[in-house]
Amino acid sequence: MFDIKSEVSALEKELIDLRRDFHSYPELGYKEFLTSKKVCGYLTALGLEVETVNGTGVCAVLKGGAGEGKTVLLRADMDALPVEEETGLPFASQNKGVMHACGHDGHTAIQLIVAKILAAHKDEIKGSVKFVFQPNEEEAGALDMINAGVLENPHVDAAFALHLWSPIKSGNIGLSDGPILGTTEEFELEILGAAGHTSTPHTAKDALLGACSVVYAMQSLGTREFDPLLPIAVMFGHINGGTARNIITGSVKLGGTIRFLFPDENINKPKVLEAFERVIKGTCMALGLDYKLKYIPSNPSLFNDAALTSLVKENAAETFGTRENVEAFRSLAGEDFAEFSQRVPSVMTFIGVADHEKHSDYPHHHAKFDIDEDMLKYGVELQVRNVLSFLNG
Template identity: 60%
Template sequence: MKYLKKEIKELEGELINLRRDFHMYPELGYEEYRTSKIVYDYLKNLGLEVKNVAKTGVVGLLQGREPGKTVMLRADMDALPQMEKTGLPYKSTNKGVMHACGHDGHTAMLMIAAKILSNYKDNIKGNIKFVFQPNEEEAGALDMINEGMLDNPKVDGALGIHLWTPLKSGEIGIAEGPIMAALEEFELTITGKSGHTGSPHTAIDPILASTNIIQSLQSIQTREINPLFPITIMVGKINGGTGRNIIAEKVELGGTIRFLFKDEVREKKILLEKIERVIKGISEAMGVEYNLKFIPSNPSLLNNANMVNYVKKAAFETYGVDNNVVEYRNMAGEDFAEFSQRVPSILYFIGNGNDEKGTNYPHHHPMFNIDEDTLKYGVEMHVRTALDFLNNKN
């Protein structure tokens, strides 16, 4: 550990090159074939035991000299269906697909961490699982778990990093307890009766019904839920109509429901019932039919208090200061939550927001980019937390 910063500095060029390569060739969930092969071959060349899990997922196992605990380090690999507008020299070459959430950086950081930790193999007591997860944006973690990824050897603790532009470069966001929201998605179709806009009385307008539904759903979070419990109900897409002078036959909507409840299972059931009650009531009142489908995504992400302590210690050793740790939570969904519901876990945020470098755009924005100078911190945090976890007897 004495020369850790020097080792990382020597590998920083490779780290950035890997990130830029992944950024140029982004792949959607369960289509990460190129990324997966690069990761697989890289880990294999390090002498690790490597296998594919959940289609395009990759797991590399580093076994130490002596038996002990097993720690899991996780990175996500998938990109988003987004058209990139950054104009970067390494911008996406796959039209309509973009790394707009930092997963390219996550993958590169964990690969370099695996290379460094492989050099410490003879000093490691226990095992390290390097998990490169597919399809994070649509809940791929559960598929890996269902294929036994947390077993053989059994994982005793899990850590993940998210590069995060809402935090300034140099900051690190850490908190215990629920830190990211549970997420439920929905698809809704409102069907009316098509007709001429000059004779609206002969038709049934699903667009008018849809606008009433969208507005009325907001009353649930402001009038029916305890204001101390964070919740957002958002419609992210709407599609209906074929012409300016034609009353549409149907409207298709899609959105998300995010929440942080104490009794998550019970309160979620009540919440979904409230949502359908509003949709059903407006549909009956306006003479339209509805078809509603809820799509389970992930539970809330829970950070274990002991794991938080490992990260805080590593943060001080990595950054060399103790005033850059921010207690941070947000309402985004993250399927690392599936791991956190099963083993002691933590996901924490490495700040990437830099106005001068233009890395201050929100996640999922077509201008999103990361501050590459912070990637080295992620590598060091991975290495320090893994070794501290394995060396601690508790």
């Protein structure tokens, strides 16, 4: 076995340079044209079989030279967010209103260096490695990649992914088996009434009152409708309605998310959505209002396979030189790697990047979000070890 740590160390500058380049030129979901081009060029230069999927997605296959075997998939997401960057970094976003505020620039850079190391040692690998660079993670692009066939030809036996995570301090990782990230349903809701003058409210049907009543009524779901020991959060992210102070508006638009982490998603998800709409319908009916409700494609729960999680923990101990840095992990955040985990044994590991002195402890999606770049090399080493231990035993 080659010296993984020394090879990662030798490539650390290139790793950081790649991350900073991706950070400087962020692109939104399904618009990752430059990012995709750079990824394709890098992987092609390594001698891998490279193809584009769904426009900007990239899938590359490394065939090991040590005989037939299983296939492992590594996934990195590439898309950025519609956020105006406020970090002041010398490599800050050059694209106005778009920013890598979730660490995907780091994920992409890590996976390219993993591919470079493994490609240099392909004769020592049994089986195959699929490197999937996925577009549009923020809006559930994983299912599109799966539907396009990235789990087949060759068939994938296991999948690994990393997430750089600012709620965890640098040097620690979040890793647990079972359901670790919640089911997420995004929604757009419009409350419909009849406009009027504020001096004659009896002649109108106040959609704004209805919207406020719906927001308030939803707070009962987690405390009265479902077991309070099972987490559920109905959150409204925007509310828009009205044009003037003296006009009763006839329409208010709301949008938000429903997040929950229940044992049996197939049974409980329909119950959650039925209760959600029942509250809307009942509230509107009481006020003489109507509504329109639309769900946006979202994520199921992400499940970490127990056996693979044990494997990753062993590899993490080798990578970090300790077993004391592993935190039990559960979150209501959504991640569309969940789609992979619903189909093949999978593990997502959360690598802490929070260092207050380096200003890398801002929450994800914040305009000042940054990562502790010293943690990138650990992500590379961990993924290299995961591939080799799964394929070569």
